[in-house]
Amino acid sequence: MPPAAAEPDEPTAPAESPVARPADTREIAATMNLALRIGELLLSSGAGAGDVSAAMRNVAWACGLRGYTADVMFTELTMSYQSSPEDPALIQIRQVRYREVDYGDLTEVDHLIRALVDGSIGRAEATNRLNRIISTGHARPRWSVTAALGVMGGGVGMVLGGDWLVVAVAAAAAMLVDLMQRQMSRRRLPAFYQQVAGGLLATLIAVAVTATPAEVSPSLVISTSIIMLLAGVNFLGAIQDALTGFPVTAGARILEAFVATSGVVAGVSGGLQLSTVLGVDLGRLNPGAYSLAQTPVMVIGGAIAAAAYSFSAYAPPRALAPIAAVAAVAIWVYATVYQQGFGIAWSSALAALLLGLASYPVATRTRIPALVVVAAGITPFLPGLSIFRGLTLLGTDASAALLAMVTAAAIAIALSSGAILGEYLAQPIRRETRRLESKLAGPRLVGPHTVRRLRRRRARRATSDPT
Structure with missing residues (x-):
């Protein structure tokens, strides 16, 4: 029996294209x-x-x-x-x-x-x-940024209890390191090598000062000379990402901060080895050591450092004075609480909490993001100095290194969590906007809360002012 003929295929309608119109x-x-x-x-x-x-x-x-x-x-x-x-x-x-x-x-x-x-x-x-x-492009010339970094280094030297010589060395080291890193950046060298070179140069400056008849602490001179390198390490963003549900980005930022600090450690170590070859006796060094100045000097130094850092980061001129005032109050709170017997972590957390609370109204009045106020105000607290101390002591004193690293982590977490908690308490979140805001993110350090909220506010203004 011959095979049955295959039935012809039924005609099919052309499928509709799911692609949107161009x-x-x-x-x-x-x-x-x-x-x-x-x-x-x-x-x-x-x-x-x-x-x-x-x-x-x-x-x-x-x-x-x-x-x-x-x-x-x-x-x-x-x-x-x-x-x-x-x-x-x-x-x-x-x-x-x-x-x-x-x-x-x-x-x-x-x-x-x-x-x-x-x-x-x-x-x-x-x-x-x-x-x-x-x-x-940038709003101000590059030489002014270098000068501002020098002022920032001098201000932090005041916070750390340095005399006029230490403050001058910190300012000079910050400017020279910035000039050198700028040349390296033009040649597109990775940031790690820039940190190594900066640590080496800052240490050689400290060695040169120590070799003079001036009576200064080599440890304090080195600590103040590397301030500019550690101030740019972003711990606030890392802890903020960890607290707001972005662990991968937080881990990447923390790793970047540790690599940058390791570069400073390598540069400082190379500078100390070179000083030994040159026959300069630095005595017994205590890396990362510092002593806090008197409270009025700390307040003035912290205000100068915060304002200078914000200037070097191209913040609008109208924001410099409010940032200095907020940083001064935060430093005063830190010094007062620390003198009352609180630990360094709790003192940092309370100061950062005040900083976060004040940043929102200050940012609103000066028309800048609250991130600018918080990032500049945290600069004088320097959690990077404790990380530098911990990494430096790894090869000589493991227990001291562990203590320094734990202290550094506590300071970084205290500063970031305190500032973010201040933002939570400061920002007025109404019931109808919380639902949409929870879908977007946590506290706003940059940008408005929601689209609906601002449009409702604009509609209310138009209704109340018909002209």
């Missing part, structure tokens, strides 16, 4: 690109991963995008959008490789986000303003 795709891509570029600038300026994620989501929401996701890693930002389960997802990824703190740009972007989410500007105008911010 015009819609372009609009979505433009919104995602704007959010990613804003997130890149915030992350490179030291903002926490929670703040960056919330800012990206606020930008997307304000531009009319729904159903998106935003993910923040230490070196990568990702944003995706899928209109329905049947449609393919649109994904954009942006690498964050270049990091340079510029609080002037951070402030301008903060204003941009607020204007976008309250409806004052649209996406096209926001993109144009962002292009101008990125392409304009």
